Amino acid sequence: MSNVDASDSAAQGLTRLNRWKACGGFFEQYTHPSSSTNTAMRFSVYFPPQSTHKPVPVLYYLSGLTCTDENVVQKGFVQSQAAKRGLAVVCPDTSPRGAGVDGEDESWDFGTGAGFYVDATASKWSRHYNMFTYVTQELPAILHRHFPTALLPDARSICGHSMGGHGALVCAMKTFLLQGRPPYKSVSAFAPIAHPTACPWGQKAFGGYLEGDQGAGNAGEGWDATLLMEREGPFPFPLLVDQGTADTFLEGQLMPEALEKACASKGQDATIRRQDGYDHSYFFISTFMADHIDFHANALGLPRE
Amino acid sequence: MSNVDASDSAAQGLTRLNRWKACGGFFEQYTHPSSSTNTAMRFSVYFPPQSTHKPVPVLYYLSGLTCTDENVVQKGFVQSQAAKRGLAVVCPDTSPRGAGVDGEDESWDFGTGAGFYVDATASKWSRHYNMFTYVTQELPAILHRHFPTALLPDARSICGHSMGGHGALVCAMKTFLLQGRPPYKSVSAFAPIAHPTACPWGQKAFGGYLEGDQGAGNAGEGWDATLLMEREGPFPFPLLVDQGTADTFLEGQLMPEALEKACASKGQDATIRRQDGYDHSYFFISTFMADHIDFHANALGLPRE
Numbered sequence: 363m364s365n366v367d368a369s370d371s372a373a374q375g376l377t378r379l380n381r382w383k384a385c386g387g388f389f390e391q392y393t394h395p396s397s398s399t400n401t402a403m404r405f406s407v408y409f410p411p412q413s414t415h416k417p418v419p420v421l422y423y424l425s426g427l428t429c430t431d432e433n434v435v436q437k438g439f440v441q442s443q444a445a446k447r448g449l450a451v452v453c454p455d456t457s458p459r460g461a462g463v464d465g466e467d468e469s470w471d472f473g474t475g476a477g478f479y480v481d482a483t484a485s486k487w488s489r490h491y492n493m494f495t496y497v498t499q500e501l502p503a504i505l506h507r508h509f510p511t512a513l514l515p516d517a518r519s520i521c522g523h524s525m526g527g528h529g530a531l532v533c534a535m536k537t538f539l540l541q542g543r544p545p546y547k548s549v550s551a552f553a554p555i556a557h558p559t560a561c562p563w564g565q566k567a568f569g570g571y572l573e574g575d576q577g578a579g580n581a582g583e584g585w586d587a588t589l590l591m592e593r594e595g596p597f598p599f600p601l602l603v604d605q606g607t608a609d610t611f612l613e614g615q616l617m618p619e620a621l622e623k624a625c626a627s628k629g630q631d632a633t634i635r636r637q638d639g640y641d642h643s644y645f646f647i648s649t650f651m652a653d654h655i656d657f658h659a660n661a662l663g664l665p666r667e
Numbered sequence: 668m669s670n671v672d673a674s675d676s677a678a679q680g681l682t683r684l685n686r687w688k689a690c691g692g693f694f695e696q697y698t699h700p701s702s703s704t705n706t707a708m709r710f711s712v713y714f715p716p717q718s719t720h721k722p723v724p725v726l727y728y729l730s731g732l733t734c735t736d737e738n739v740v741q742k743g744f745v746q747s748q749a750a751k752r753g754l755a756v757v758c759p760d761t762s763p764r765g766a767g768v769d770g771e772d773e774s775w776d777f778g779t780g781a782g783f784y785v786d787a788t789a790s791k792w793s794r795h796y797n798m799f800t801y802v803t804q805e806l807p808a809i810l811h812r813h814f815p816t817a818l819l820p821d822a823r824s825i826c827g828h829s830m831g832g833h834g835a836l837v838c839a840m841k842t843f844l845l846q847g848r849p850p851y852k853s854v855s856a857f858a859p860i861a862h863p864t865a866c867p868w869g870q871k872a873f874g875g876y877l878e879g880d881q882g883a884g885n886a887g888e889g890w891d892a893t894l895l896m897e898r899e900g901p902f903p904f905p906l907l908v909d910q911g912t913a914d915t916f917l918e919g920q921l922m923p924e925a926l927e928k929a930c931a932s933k934g935q936d937a938t939i940r941r942q943d944g945y946d947h948s949y950f951f952i953s954t955f956m957a958d959h960i961d962f963h964a965n966a967l968g969l970p971r972e
Contacts, residue, residue, distance in 0.1 A: 382950040
């Protein structure tokens, strides 16, 4: 279904931009040409110490609006528990950058920094804004090709925050529906945009990126986790969602109760937790990061501490 | 010996700027007028969950060159282990800001963001650049007055990074020498400027802030941890120092070997560790932060996990 071909860029080179030792492993940051976005793309990856001896499973972490690959690297504190469990963490950027699409830098919640993990179909955006294919196909292929001794090709989970929580849910659901097998062993989200066709952020994004979609139109329904769950659930992977009760975006944008209701109605294996007093920030994310790492590490069959 | 009077500002008000829940406790950020610096000063504090029920000991964390109170809050990840042990962490700024001293904003390693935790004696700087008195007298008095049910007044340890590692060592040594009792139960440092009279950063700072000191002159010797240890050691508190071997400042600026030699010659209770492959960044600091929190929590008599 993808409107881009992800196969050829895996052969192209990665350029390492940075490398930092942390908790016995290494954060590394790369840039590469992308055939999904027709731009350079940047990502970061945490290699736990175990990955120097044998390939390890991979957790994809998708960031929220305005973020780059660097926010979770600096503030998410994935490294402590990922090093204990032997899990790599891959952190893509949130959109192409410098694509040159007219208007892409005008809003903080659309365009640059706000790719919403869809493949755009509106002609203005469809050459570059294809983050779904980038995250689910191109980037895994690149990682598999470049790090065959460090990363397992088929042991993969996904999580994300806010827009990236939406992304994690939808990437997992849609790839399962497309491929007929669960490419991600587990899915988690921090404060996800759980029902984007019903909230302003999602309506703006889908109305712009998706042809024929004016806000809550049909095209967006295939990119809405709550609607996918209602129509296609249950899915054969467990979900974990954490949502802070002091999150200022909770009522108007995030709507976890819609996802919760859909999961309940379909018998989905899902744990949706309210965390008292937490907001939308990385202080919330880093507080529960170890829980999420453990959730994924367990689903991926990694040994307990 | 202080050239400023810290007593009166404790009565003045704090203004809270921010509050975030993290690991069950709260980071809070405040600004207040300071009688040490004759400017507004900003600090952050982590209140662990235990501090809502009873007063807890306090660890002061002093940051390095160019930092504010926010760097360690965002990237140091003190909150995880501090919450487990029941330790508050207080993070002062690294200098006065907006003092209006001619030239204070010209360098990244002198003036604004680079107070070096001394009390300036050079007339140009002495009205404002008094971070030693601020950190060791004024700020503790303010905290005791404003948070009497959350923070213990006399259970205190100190740590810091780079310039702040120098600051932690010197604050502890000098207050002991001035007061004749150890106000800090334990001292630790990440990559401290261990022998500032012998390195460019220290020579520049002391040459500017201290009257009669032109680089390695006499006035700076009373603010040099290695020389204080040689002349006045051993001190009645344990030291812990971590130093990354891939730190680009190690040879020219930090000189942990000088401090190590002085500690050995005086029989100081000191653990000075080399950490293979780590650099000068917060990836290094956050990797070993839990060790430092535990070191201080143990010295302060907090219950083990």
